Amino acid sequence: MGACICKNKANQCHADGHAHGASSNSQSRTGRAEAQTIPHVNRSHQPSGQGHRRVTGSSSSRRESQRNVDSLVLETLSLIRTLVDNEQEPPQAMVQLQKVAEKETGWLEVVRSLILSIPLDNPLGPAVITLLLDECPLPTKEAISELHRNLGLSCRGPCDEYKSVCCQRNICVMVGCLAEKLAGPNSVSLLSKELLGYLVHNLDKSCAEVVVLHSIVALEKFSQTSENKVTINKSLQSKEPNPLVVLEEWWKDPSQLRWEVGFCARWCLDNLFLAEGRTYSYENEDLSAINVMLNSNDVSEYLKISADGLEARCDASSFESVRCTFQVDRGVWYYEVTIITAGVMQIGWATKNSHFLNHEGYGIGDDEFSLAYDGCRQLIWYHAESKPHLHPCWKPGDTLGLLLDLDKQQLVFSLNGDCLPPFHQLFTYTRSGFFAAASFMSYQQCAFNFGSKPFKFPPKDVEFKSFNDHGNLTAEEKIILPRYKKLDFIKNILVKEDSCTLCFDNPANIVLLPCQHMGFCQKCALQLETCPICRKHIKERKQVPVDLECSNLEDEAPS
Template sequence: MGSCCCKPQAEPGGNDDIFINREDIEFISGSGSEDGINSAALSSIADKYVLDTVAVIRTLVDNDQDPPPSMLKLHSIADKEAGWLVVVRSMVQVIPLNDPLGPAVITLLLDDCPLPSKETVVHLSKFLELSRMSAGESWKDPRLHRNICVVLGCIAEKLAGPASIALLTHTTLEYLVAHLNENNHPCVILFALIALEKFAQTSENKTSIGKCLSQGLNNPLRTLESWMNHTDFVHRQVGFCAQWCLDNLFICEGRPYSYESIDTAHLNAMLNSNDVSEYLKISPDGLQARCDASSFESVRCTFQVDSGVWYYEATIITAGVMQIGWATKDSKFLNHEGYGIGDDEVSVAYDGCRQLFWHNAQSQSHTHPSWQPGDVLGSLLDLNNAQVIFYLNGDPLPPLTQVFKNATCGFFAAASFMSFQQCEFNFGKKSFIYPPKDIPFQSFNDHAYLKESEKIILPRHIQLQKLRAMSVEEGACTLCFDESAAITLLPCAHRGFCNRCALQLDYCPMCRRHIEERREVDQKSNTEEEVT
């Protein structure tokens, strides 16, 4: 399953050789005492449990069962304010830089721990000694700085509002902005940028950050966005996030929006930006997606297939948990509960991090190695023979057939993303890197069609402005506001829907009664005709 999964398939070794109960914590931490020996003992214990969690996180697959013992024990330690700070320090000091799930572990642990008090939040920057740290040291110890940035961003997201403002002290803001120098370690730049983005969810912080970025001759984000097509995949993530921030948060006067320079002449299929939550970032060309939230975000392609053989590719930009495959129009995604592609009976997915297939929330191991940045996942949907084949860099796995017990048509290319994960899709606009050699197939881009207006992915604040300015004509559809509301739903007889929206409904949105018929009302004669 997705990012909220919380039980290992097998019990992790070494978690039970030290048992921590509330009395032990009170004795070791001394109720917030600064006793060096006690603090060292508690820190050592917390370090061990953090590393245990990092070791087991890759095998967590079930959303509905208990977390591993190491996470439960860290939760107990963090139940006290002094213990919470110790857990934060342990995450900063011991989570490795090269583990693709390291930042996600920080997110999971902070989500699992109790909320800190405002006083503890204010004390955090002093506790982490941010004023003593130089951003120029990010190459000397990028692990430390990367983890500090992840922690600050996660807490800012968790404590939006006054507590977030209290955390963004002058010292914290200077620390994060200083890391945006192109000469620093790219991984540290990435998570400093993401942290600033999360702080900017609070409007007062957004203003402070914008002023800080605009000081001097050059906004550092303008330089960093040029990394969008860098050959190194960490640099590419920095470029993606910098561009997204410039389009959506920290607007630069005189800078055109990215969507205005995108060539959409031969773009006929893309990710559906109207079918996602606000937490998923989609590139202006509609072919890259990234999640930096703690939820498990999903997206589908704009083109639906009902017959034939179809193929697309996804270039892996981050090596963490993503579930990439096929979903139907009936698939339901619960982003905050951790359910995505492959977690219902009408979708199927490939997970290259945990080396699993997913269907109906059940996993099955496969023999491909764990994917790495730059790998290409190919996905072939053969509706003629009712099978799905996944390829990693051209190497096929045995066909999957389970999904066709419940779905035979209405498929979309789709994917779900754990925190800090990103990939780029190719639906046929450019040549495939590893096309199947033994099976004739079609590409979406050769058969799909999009209006020019449907190819534009507007920044969110512009979308909101357009919605506010939109004048809804009398008699317009209550769902899309575009077409005339000329359909009556039967047997409930509720009205207010256009033909296009009515055909997508199985249940009346007003009374939840099953729709048996859809009748078009002739506005002039007031007579009804059945719609099929």
């Protein structure tokens, strides 16, 4: 399975009785671009409710233990990039870290090491923090209290030991990950007055951009718990001006980090932290020249799409994917992508037969109906298998060019105008119905150009077409609604009685087993790892006649 490392933590929790999935709001998932090749590891966590075991020791032994943990963290970081075969065993360093974290003092050592050891310039750093914390047991309340004391957070920042920009970036990533894992009352406890003050204080243009960025993302993840969302909103609204309103001006700034900050601030203002008197982004966008964009109706669950429909970002710990709105069946076509972050993204071409399984970690290039370029790990992905390419690692600001020649049945990728040899594998199973498509690991972002503006590195000596010159969207189809407004819209439209309860489009012909709940189409059912009704793990998805009454099965469903 090509790109990443993503495993179903909830399933392991139910099977083993470990304290690993906090609640139905928890997103205890790991982006497949980092962890796909790491299978489940047998762990001996304390049963739920027992927590960690407290251990003591001399200061010298604790220092030696901390050095060992630091070494294991750095070893894991260095190896993650090389894990591309799904049959590979997880790094021993990662297995050892999981064992260390079974004890309360060990968990605190791992967190301390993640803050101090993960370097600022490694594009996989934030995702590895998320991965390692996701693999560790949930902390106890005592461990959270001790963490607060150790960090010494206030609106003036952390204690002196963690004052560096790198440490503060890592702190923000760490608390955001914990907010996802804990959810509910535990997430409320984690968001102390001091931590909230610290994160909101970081939303200032005078702070380091990378700290601003991950403070916004951390606040977003805390807001998954409704009580936290209210608290954060009150804090933001008490500021004049609202710091997110100031920061959204950075969107599309020449500095890639500021660009990220602006995108995230804008998205939060549209979807989570509404500012009084501010209009939604989609109401201000001039889309008259845009005829093709990313398809907000053909996207996996947690991917963020900009109001102009040409930019996407993933901050979830799953592998999120999207296709564009325009299908090509013949001729020669070209589009470009501006790389905003340097981590793992798989960008290329896919057909309608290519499935997005974000929770399982399947994306573009992970089946026989799609092929993708990975510039971080320098790989080409097809059918969940990878082959190295000769381009250097991409970096923020680079331009990826993607040429599809349906006449010659070949794909050509270029980086800043430097072309790779053609690829032909994708035409083994399909010859038409292609879409521009991409998948994103945690904290990754890029911008698409389908021809609404001049290309930076157009193919030489090749006559090609751009999507934008041939696409057509109505004014309504161009609107990228905030998520909650989209849900309200869906609730109010007339749908057939047998329609899927998630997409309201396809027929609800799938029953989830073993819980036997119905109301989902095949496409949506494949996106689920747990039943939305009872939260039980899905072991099988079975097709049934659409006229089968849901109630008949639900009456028989186990409690």
